[in-house]
Each structure stands twice: as structure tokens, then as C-alpha cells.
Amino acid sequence: MIDFFVSPFTDYVFLRRALMACIALALGCGPVGVLLVLRRMSLMGDALAHAILPGAAIGFLFGGLSLPAMGLGGFVVGFLVALLAGAISRFTILNEDASFAGFYLISLALGVLIVSTQGNQVDLMHILFGTVLAVDSISLLMVTSITSFSLFILALIYRPLLIECFDPGFLRVIGGWGSLYHFIFLILVALNLIAAFQALGTLMALGIMMLPAVSSRLWAQHVWSLFILSSLFAIMSGYFGLLLSYHLEWPSGPSIILIAGLIYGISLLFAPFGAIKQQQGMA
Amino acid sequence: MNHRSVPFWKSFKESHRTIHCISQGPISIDLQKLSIAYSRNTIISGLSCHFEAPALWAIAGPNGAGKSTFLKTLLGLQKSNTGKIIFRGFCPCDVAYLAQQNQLDRRFPLTVGDTIAMGLFREVGIFRRYTKEQREKMQVALEQVGLSSFAKTSLQTLSGGQFQRVLFARLILQNAPVIFLDEPFTGVDGRTIEDLMNLLHLWVKEGRLVIAVLHDLDLVQDHFSQTLLLARHFYKWGLTDHVLSKENMREAVTASRLWEETAGSA
Numbered sequence: 358m359i360d361f362f363v364s365p366f367t368d369y370v371f372l373r374r375a376l377m378a379c380i381a382l383a384l385g386c387g388p389v390g391v392l393l394v395l396r397r398m399s400l401m402g403d404a405l406a407h408a409i410l411p412g413a414a415i416g417f418l419f420g421g422l423s424l425p426a427m428g429l430g431g432f433v434v435g436f437l438v439a440l441l442a443g444a445i446s447r448f449t450i451l452n453e454d455a456s457f458a459g460f461y462l463i464s465l466a467l468g469v470l471i472v473s474t475q476g477n478q479v480d481l482m483h484i485l486f487g488t489v490l491a492v493d494s495i496s497l498l499m500v501t502s503i504t505s506f507s508l509f510i511l512a513l514i515y516r517p518l519l520i521e522c523f524d525p526g527f528l529r530v531i532g533g534w535g536s537l538y539h540f541i542f543l544i545l546v547a548l549n550l551i552a553a554f555q556a557l558g559t560l561m562a563l564g565i566m567m568l569p570a571v572s573s574r575l576w577a578q579h580v581w582s583l584f585i586l587s588s589l590f591a592i593m594s595g596y597f598g599l600l601l602s603y604h605l606e607w608p609s610g611p612s613i614i615l616i617a618g619l620i621y622g623i624s625l626l627f628a629p630f631g632a633i634k635q636q637q638g639m640a
Numbered sequence: 641m642n643h644r645s646v647p648f649w650k651s652f653k654e655s656h657r658t659i660h661c662i663s664q665g666p667i668s669i670d671l672q673k674l675s676i677a678y679s680r681n682t683i684i685s686g687l688s689c690h691f692e693a694p695a696l697w698a699i700a701g702p703n704g705a706g707k708s709t710f711l712k713t714l715l716g717l718q719k720s721n722t723g724k725i726i727f728r729g730f731c732p733c734d735v736a737y738l739a740q741q742n743q744l745d746r747r748f749p750l751t752v753g754d755t756i757a758m759g760l761f762r763e764v765g766i767f768r769r770y771t772k773e774q775r776e777k778m779q780v781a782l783e784q785v786g787l788s789s790f791a792k793t794s795l796q797t798l799s800g801g802q803f804q805r806v807l808f809a810r811l812i813l814q815n816a817p818v819i820f821l822d823e824p825f826t827g828v829d830g831r832t833i834e835d836l837m838n839l840l841h842l843w844v845k846e847g848r849l850v851i852a853v854l855h856d857l858d859l860v861q862d863h864f865s866q867t868l869l870l871a872r873h874f875y876k877w878g879l880t881d882h883v884l885s886k887e888n889m890r891e892a893v894t895a896s897r898l899w900e901e902t903a904g905s906a
Contacts, residue, residue, distance in 0.1 A: 395748065516766055520758050523748050524739075530715055531762055531814070532733040578749045578794045 365603045372599060375489045375556070375609065378500050379595025382553055382565060385504035387588030388511055389549045390570030391580070392542065396522045399567060401439070404457035405543075406550050406563040408438035410468030413484055413554065418475050422483060424496040428551045431559075435547050438464060468559070487558030487610040489599070496555050503552040507545050514538055519580060557610040565591055568617035575628035590620050659716055659725045659732060667693035667729040667817050667849055669714065674723035676706065676713050684710060687723070689868060689877040693817065693849035696840060698864035698880065700854060702896040705871045707853045708740065711820050714851075729817070733762075736816035738807055740823050746795060752806050753791040756781060759813030781812040786835055801832035808836055819843060821852040825859065837863055857884065871896040 366373050393402050412434025413427040420426025438460050445456040472481045483491075492500075511518070518538045520528050528535040546566075553562035569590035573583045598613030605612075625631050658674075668691060675685040683706040691697055699707050712718040714725060716732055736759075756778055757770065764770060770778075782788050785805040795803065804824065811819060825833045840863070843850050854860050860867055861880060868877040869888055874895035876883045 395745075397745075514766065517761070519750075519754075520761060523750060523755070524744055524758070526717075526737070526739045526743065527758065528761075529717065530733075530735065530737045574749070578796060579751070580749050583749060 361604070362600065365600065371490050371492075372603060374492045374494075374497055375599055376596060378489060378492045378497055378556055379599065379613065380592050381497070381501045381504045382549075382556060383569070383588050383591030383595055385507040385549050386553060386566040387569060387573075387586075387591050388584040389507060389545055390566035390591075391573065391583045391587050392511075392518070392522060393546060393566065394570045394574060395580075396542075398546075400454050401457055402546060402550070402563050402566065404442060404461040404464075405435050405439050405547055406554075406559055407461035407468075408464040409435040409547075409550055409554060409562070410484070410559045411464050411471060412468075413559065414468045414471035414475075417472060417480065417484065422480065422488075422491075424499055424555045427484070428499065428554070431554060432547055432551050434464075435550065436544070439543055439547065465559075483558070485558045485560050486608065487554065487556050487561065489556035489609045489613070490602075492555060500552045500555070503548050507549055510541065510545060514541060518542060557613065561610055561614050564614040564617060565594065568614070568621050569594065572617075572621045572624040572628075575624040575630045578630075590617065594620065658713075658721050658723065659727065661727045661731050663729070663731070665728040667847075669818070669849070670724070670726040670728065672724040672726070674713070674721060674725060676709055676718060676721040678706070678709055678718070683872060684870065684875075685873045687870075687875055689875070691849060691851060693729075694844045694847045695849055695866055696844045696864050697849075697851045698854050698860040698867045699851065699870055700857060700860050700867055700884070701870040702893050703855070705892070705896050707870055708822050710870060711737075711822055711851070711853055714820065734816055734818060736811050736814040736819045738811060738819075738821045738824055741800070741804060741807070741827065746798070746803055748795055750795050751791065752782070752787065752793050752795065752798070752809075753778065755795060755806050756809040756813055759810040759815075762814075777813060778809075781809040784812055784839065785809045799829075800827045801829040804828050804832060804836065808839060812839075816848070818849045819851070821850070823853055823855065825854070825856065833859070860884065872898075 366376055393399060409431035412430035412432065414430070415434070416423075416427035416430030419430075442453065442456045442460045445451060449456075451459075468484075469481065472484055517528065517534070518541075521535050521538045521542075525535055525539075528538075549566065550562050553565050556562075557565060569587045570583070572590050573586035577583050577586055594613050594617035598616045599609060601607055601616065602609040602612040626633055628634070671687055671689050674687045675682055677683065687710075699710065701707055709718055713721050715735060715737055759781075760770065760774055760777070764774065778791070779788070782791060785808050787802065787805050787809065790798075790802070790806075795806070798806065808824075824836065828836075837859075840850055840852070852864070854864075861884060864880055866878065867880040867883045869875060869883050869892055871892035872895050874892055876888050876892075
């Protein structure tokens with residue numbers, strides 16, 4: 358048992374680092390993901406995650422495969438795209454989802470183009486699908502800093518942010534600076550996606566945020582319990598995903614996301630607000 | 641025709657000049673030649689009228705007559721307009737506003753207590769705890785809407801009527817001198833309408849100005865002493881019995897139809 362569940366992590370430094378990175382990631386992405394789902398901004402998260410790619414690619418040109426360089430580039434470009442898409446939906450007749458979808462496809466194409474002309478196929482695979490097993494101390498420090506920062510800021514603006522999620526019109530009428538909190542929250546989403554980007558790549562970074570969040574919604578009905586459950590599910594996904602990838606020699610990123618998907622599937626069926634219980638309630 | 645289009649760059653400039661506040665004097669709202677544009681079409685033009693507290697005003701009119709847009713304009717949420725809105729004795733942030741119910745997610749994971757506590761947001765701010773006095777206020781508000789034992793209940797388990805009662809408890813806690821309601825009784829059971837109507841009458845007795853957009857004319861006739869009948873450029877305001885005469889109603893419907901027929905050509 359111990360051989361199977363614990364030894365891989367005591368034997369190998371790189372696995373230990375990867376596990377730490379996943380736990381740190383889970384603690385930050387859990388609450389942020391829950392709020393993202395509650396605000397019905399899943400698609401926006403998707404767009405943001407993809408918009409990180411061209412920025413990360415530019416960072417890659419200057420710094421190679423280092424998380425700080427790619428992270429900074431990704432953050433700047435991702436955030437610019439989010440602002441631009443928001444502005445476009447405001448000043449034209451396009452809805453936000455349409456303008457986001459447009460932008461993220463362009464971003465994806467541009468990012469892939471930059472990396473594949475300047476680097477090689479392996480680099481591209483790393484950027485698209487992540488390399489959680491290659492996390493070094495600098496990346497680990499960056500991920501843990503982002504998590505600490507996110508949790509601190511969330512605690513700070515918790516009350517108005519929650520009002521903004523539930524009833525944006527209300528906050529606007531009482532003069533509550535609604536768009537400020539919306540803006541801060543967007544920054545947090547972008548930051549956490551950057552943190553997840555090293556582990557899971559641009560294509561799946563959102564998975565560690567969304568899947569645990571939607572799973573937790575099926576179990577609990579308070580925002581605080583959603584936060585805890587979502588982080589817990591994300592930690593479980595990280596741990597079992599790494600274990601799976603070690604024993605079966607599967608790539609680590611997809612393993613983590615598949616475990617998260619498995620938890621989601623189980624929740625869909627058996628959770629208190631899942632399909633079976635709801636059916637029983639109706640009968 | 642009466643409508644003209646307002647280019648969007650111009651509408652931004654104009655929005656700042658529309659609402660004026662005068663801190664002295666009894667609580668009232670003065671509208672002078674107010675015109676409101678939406679998607680570059682003028683939907684209300686040249687509206688002048690006067691609301692003074694305490695009073696219970698209904699805003700009635702055919703569907704699509706711009707009633708909700710009118711409320712949003714008073715709140716400063718609808719920017720492209722001309723004319724003057726004068727608030728006397730209160731400022732825009734003293735207004736409590738209840739939007740149409742379907743704009744909220746009724747499955748949002750909050751308890752009834754969390755939701756009504758939002759009404760105290762301006763009082764407690766971002767960080768402070770709720771004092772004992774404020775907790776008592778919340779309990780009183782819940783009792784007033786007939787949900788005294790519901791503080792810990794989740795929103796998602798409530799019926800439509802109960803959900804609306806929760807929003808009214810939040811309005812009570814906002815303790816605002818002026819209250820705007822947009823279709824507050826849509827999708828709400830009869831018993832709840834009765835209870836909430838009593839609450840509206842109580843608010844007026846307390847000296848507040850309550851303005852509600854309603855489509856149910858029977859309700860307006862039974863409970864609202866004063867009405868603003870709104871149909872695009874046609875409007876009448878004053879005592880409900882006079883305003884809702886057959887003649888006026890017919891004219892309102894005609895005005896609204898006429899507008900729809902010509903709107904495409906603008």
C-alpha cells in the first residue's frame with residue numbers, strides 16, 4: 358500500500374515538487390473557479406486561458422521554457438485580450454461570449470504559430486499540455502505566491518464580490534464600485550491560470566479550475582463549503598493524477614484532468630444535487 | 641415623427657447633464673422634457689411630470705412602452721437621454737431598486753440571511769462585522785415579510801413568492817427614502833402579492849416615495865392612488881382613476897402601435 362501510494366513521492370524529488378505545486382494550485386484555483394462558475398463566466402475563463410498562449414509564446418522567445426518569463430507574457434496578453442473582448446461586446450452588437458470565442462481562436466492560432474516557428478515540436482507540446490514534472494523551485498515559489506496572493510485578495514473583497522456575483526445591478530445602484538471588483542476578480546483568474554499553465558498547459562489549465570468547481574456545486578449549497586470542497590477535489594485530482602501518471606506512465610497533465618473529470622462524473626450521478634437524488638426527490 | 645437618433649458618442653456626453661440633485665427640500669422627483677433613447681431610437685420623448693413623497697405611484701402602459709427603461713434612466717443606468725431629472729431631498733444612491741426577478745439566479749448558493757444582509761452593505765461596508773443591533777434589524781425585516789424562521793434556509797429551496805419576499809426584506813434593510821420596483825409581482829402568488837402590497841402601503845405611511853412598474857391594471861386601480869401612463873411619446877399622469885380612463889388607454893395603445901410601425905424606418 359505504502360509502496361503504491363506514498364513511496365513515489367518520497368523517492369523522487371520531482372514528483373514531490375509536482376505534488377506541492379498541485380496542492381498550491383488547488384488551494385488557489387478552488388475558490389476562484391467556484392466564483393467563476395457562479396458568475397457564469399466559464400466561457401470567459403476559457404478565452405482567458407487560450408489568450409495566455411501568444412503571450413507565453415513571446416515569453417518563450419525571450420526566456421525559453423521558464424515559467425516566470427512565459428507567465429509574465431501570458432498575463433499581460435491574456436489580460437489585454439480580456440479587456441478588449443469586454444470592450445468589443447460593449448461597443449458593438451456582439452455578445453460577450455461571441456467576442457470571446459473569436460479572440461481565443463485567434464490567440465490560439467497566433468501562439469501555436471510563434472512557438473512552432475521559433476521552437477520545436479517538444480516545446481509546443483510543453484506549452485500546450487504542460488510539464489508538471491519539470492516544476493523547479495522558482496516555478497514552485499511562483500505558484501505558491503500566486504495562491505497566497507489570490508486567497509488574501511479574495512478574503513479582502515469577499516463581501517462585495519459575492520454581491521456582485523449574485524446581483525450586479527444591486528451593487529451598481531447603491532454606488533458600490535461593482536466594476537472594480539469585477540476587474541480585480543479578472544486579474545485573479547488570469548493569475549491562477551498562469552499558475553496552472555506550467556502544470557497543465559494552456560489547453561487544460563482551466564480544467565483544474567472548472568471541473569472541481571462544478572463538481573462541488575453538486576454537493577454543497579453554501580459558498581464557503583463550495584470553496585473548501587472545490588479545493589479538496591482539486592487536491593485529490595492532483596494527487597491521484599500524479600500517482601496514475603507515475604504507475605501507468607501516462608502524461609501527467611491529462612491524468613490530473615481525467616481524475617478531476619472522474620470526480621465530476623461521480624458527483625453528477627451520486628451527489629446530493631446530482632441526477633439520481635434529484636430524480637428521487639421528484640418522484 | 642417624434643423620434644430622432646442619438647449617436648453614441650453624444651449620448652455619453654449628455655448623460656452627465658441629465659440628473660441633478662438638490663439636497664434641500666421635501667423628497668421629490670421632477671422630470672422636465674425627458675427624452676430617452678435606446679439603440680439609437682428615441683423611445684420616450686418630452687416627458688414632464690412630478691413625483692412627491694409620500695406617495696405610491698404606478699407606472700403602467702402597453703408592453704414595450706419603455707417602462708423599465710424609464711426606471712433605469714431615473715437610476716442613471718440608461719445613459720442616452722436628454723432633458724432634466726431633478727432629485728430633491730435625496731441623492732441617486734439613496735434609491736432602493738428592485739430589478740425584474742428573472743435577472744437573478746435563484747439557485748445561487750446563499751442563505752436567506754446572507755441575501756438580506758446585502759441591504760446593509762452601505763452601512764457595514766466591506767470589512768465590519770454585523771452588530772447585534774443590525775442582526776435584530778434583519779430579524780425584524782424577515783418577520784415583516786413573513787419569513788421569520790427562514791434566515792438559514794438556502795435560496796434554491798424557496799418558491800417564487802418566497803424569493804420575492806426575501807428581496808423585499810432586503811429593500812426594508814436598505815431603509816431608502818425612495819424605492820423603485822420593476823414588475824415586483826410577476827410570477828408571484830396571490831397571497832404574497834397581498835402581503836407585499838401591505839408593505840408598500842406601510843412604506844408610504846412612513847413617508848417614502850414608492851414607484852412601481854406594473855402591467856396588472858386591476859392591481860393598479862385597487863392599490864395605487866397615482867399613475868403615470870406611458871406609451872412612447874404619449875403619456876398621462878395624475879390620479880389613477882383619471883389617468884386610466886378608457887379614452888387614455890385607447891390612445892396609449894394606438895401611440896405604441898404607431899411607434900412600432902414607424903420605428904423600422906428611423
